[in-house]
Amino acid sequence: MIKTNKDKLVIQSVQGQISSPATSNNPYRIDQEGLAHILPATGGICYNVKVGDSCMKWVGDHIEPGVSIKNDNTPDNKALMLLACIGNEAQVITGNAKGAKGFVTGMHGGVDHTLIYFGDEDLENMAIGDTILVKAYGQGLAIEGYEDIKCMNIDPRLFEKLNIKENSKGILEVPVVTEIPAYLMGSGVGGATAFSGDYDIMTGDKNANEKFGINKLRFGDLVLLKDCDNTNGRQYLEGSISIGVIVHSDCIKSGHGPGVTVIMSCKTSKIKGVIDEEANIGNYLGIL
Incomplete structure (x- = not known):
């Protein structure tokens, strides 16, 4: 553990x-x-x-x-x-x-x-x-031996329930329902910090919504954001990985969609997503 x-x-x-x-x-x-x-x-x-x-x-x-x-x-x-x-x-x-x-x-x-x-x-x-x-309770959370991974916005007691595992290559495997490419991240990109608020998955492309499982997203789902650096502000960075939670619904406005509050981010690929349809905070907290 x-x-x-x-x-x-x-x-x-x-x-x-x-x-x-x-x-x-x-x-x-x-x-x-x-x-x-x-x-x-x-x-x-x-x-x-x-x-x-x-x-x-x-x-x-x-x-x-x-x-x-x-x-x-x-x-x-x-x-x-x-x-x-x-x-x-x-x-x-x-x-x-x-x-x-x-x-x-x-x-x-x-x-x-x-x-x-x-x-x-x-x-x-x-x-x-x-x-x-x-x-x-949670800001300042850090993982021993993984100082390059920033944790944020998550209660440590919930974090421990996510069943995160270290594989043989020293990469942390995190359950997620889907992986979202950086080009679908919209409103909120460029924010000064990811330690507050959220940013949106854009949903204007119906084919992308189907391809990446966006149509199936639920409140509380964990998602992986590819090439998305949230260690400080929100930006594109090839090879970076972020994990977040879906916090608000889809939107009708251009550049908007389901909101993601980030809980982990790394500038390198020290985090790997493991697809799990049950990766939802409601399951980890016992309300679903």
């Missing part, structure tokens, strides 16, 4: 409130063909959109599964986005659902929402504005 520095990592509180869906005086969203649509999008509580569901079937744009939280204080929200990690424990601390526990499922850049899973009964007791505290 690979060893990490998990015992040296800090567990620290961050929090936000359930964020309302919002719109402007112009409510239309423009699709890849230039057509205007009025659709549900980011924010709020999504009662019927969950980890393990298809991220491609919804009549909506950038749909976020479960509960979307944000802190109205911008520096505090930046800390929430930066420090919260997928798999972290989250707890409702105000409102009728006070005491309910869930876990972080991703961070959505741009709108700057942190996404949280809760069970159905708890969702029914929640309201916009309820405060949710996250026990942030």
